[in-house]
Amino acid sequence: MNFRTLLFIAQRLLLSRKKMAAVTIISWIAIGGMVISTAAMIILLSAFNGIEQMIENLYSSFDQEVVVRSVSGRKIELSKAQKYQKYGDELSGVSNSSLFIQERVILRNKKKWSNAELWATEPSFYEMSDLSSEKHIINGSLSSKDAGLIGVGLANRLMLQSMNQEQQTVVLYYPKQNKKVRFGSPPFHQRMISLSGAIEYNKEVNDNVLLVPLDWAGAYNPNRVSGVLFSTNASNRNSIKESLLKKFPGELEVLTNLEKNALIFKTSRSEKVIVLIILLFVFVLSLFNLAASITMTYLEKKAGSTTLLSLGMSRVNLRNLYFILGSMIAFLGVFFGVFIGAVLVYIHEHIGIIRLPESNEFFPSSFSWLQTTKVILTLLFLGFGVAYITSTYLIKPSRKEREIVSLEE
Template identity: 35%
Template structure:
């Protein structure tokens, strides 16, 4: 006579009154699995938020693709048909640019800076107006050239934009092309420049960059049609396709770099940190699963007499294995369910109410992004680990105990 499965399981569960030790170990298993599962959800969501924040800080300012000459620092812009580049599918805008290292002086303080001469299309593409600490996103005012400087760079030379006149005046020392120290008193062209805005993108930009109009940069450097780069703003889904078209079009004359390639170290470091943390948490989950093994072991010892009774009634090894295996799965399922609810709940609270703030940001909320694919990854991984943690111990105990 075969014993119905649910009756056998209930029999094993309720035949003894005192199960304090087994209960404690079982609940420790549930709590351990729940905590690690919740931590995985929270950590992955936090990394998603950080990645998006870093991507936004760099992608807003850095062009999708930067084109530079392989033959020298500058090239003649008239040799490149800008209009034909704008017609490439996926290209949003094309901007000529001049980049040069300059010296800025304010009072008795001097500092090196990277002057970038750009046109209006780049100012719009990099959303300059949304990244201003103070001032205005203008590169020209009343016919006069003006500049927008990195916030930290202006602080470094004790400059500030006065509310009274709306600007700060600096002295700009620009190196002259083919200048000879023997013939000239100074190899620099010295000009005053009004700074009308301070920008805040990322640490590198904030500490080094000065935006001016491309016409002003050409005058300062005595460039006629020469430029140092062309910036492309491209739809995200078309970046690789456009890069391939440009590389084929210009063969070996120009180099093309995407924003991701330009900041490869930053993005790869963030991705590597995410993977390492997830692996550490999964390893801790495996350690927490040993509590599940201990719980099943204690349960098996406690029910040894009941197992022998069931054997006399005709219960097979497979039948008894299924009872304890499902018991382990139920313990794991409880921990996983509690962990998912807890992790998603914490992320939801952070997204909506922002309990945790970024340090040294003036109250900016720590970014958290929940993604379905991450939840599915966590769910699949912890289910596999929990199943293995239940299957092998129970299989070993059944083989060792039952003849």
């Protein structure tokens, strides 16, 4: 008996039952369970993809894709840093770069004090971090390249007023480099700096960073910088890292933004894996209904099965018939689940359904065809596997049929 005939009979078994038969109810419960769990997988997978992209954007806009520092952890001579920068700029995939100085400092606004992390960069960094378009400036503006920008959380701690109308000033205490501290001699350089705006990226930047021009900070530490920042595509960062390490072996520590914020990205991915495992377990539970549906259909149609055997159908073909029936149920569950999940994700991405708590923005979401294909193949494999095991257990070929099959093979 050919496949088309078996498929036709399986369709009749699935679709031509009495509406309130127990077998019909169990079959649609099995399909419904698979639809819900599959749709939940697609929706949550898209949500976690959106969260990963949001985190990567938050940490990649300010923390560039590739960061070069001295392997000793100390500052680099300016001439060497410029050599590293020149070589990196010539690599394929590098779109921009900036020398930078990173230093712990103390800020004071009247009677308010706070520790801060000073970032001194070249003007190119403003383009690399989307500051030139003022995308991340929420209070004030980039009106002067000589003024500084301060993290919004740090500005709140210092009780700074709005910078929309006029610039604010703070006192900066910068540690003296390579100098012995004598009694009565202050260990810090003290200088006023004007601030033209507050920036917002992620919590770490918002609460700690003071961004100033490189020339301004270089006056206190001439001819030395902390390293070089390179802006590139995510697909090129590892190759650029390898090229720099190969060109300057033993001189550099090169980190990508993923390595620098490894804990954050690993935590997000671990959460995604745990949730998917739980949903996969729910899907497996729904497969018990699939096995029950095949079993009850076989018991209900046992007389019809006997008739088919009497008419010449082999037990192998009868087993294949119930395997096709179970596969159809699994396919319908996965297909409608993926369809419903994809439609809901599409609506959310283009119109918006769920908002972030205490925010006007919608929850991030990103649909991936590659990951969806993997989910479909995995779920169909499990569904077809349960259908095969159940049908094989219920209907075992006779000894003679097994001998014929073995001879044909």
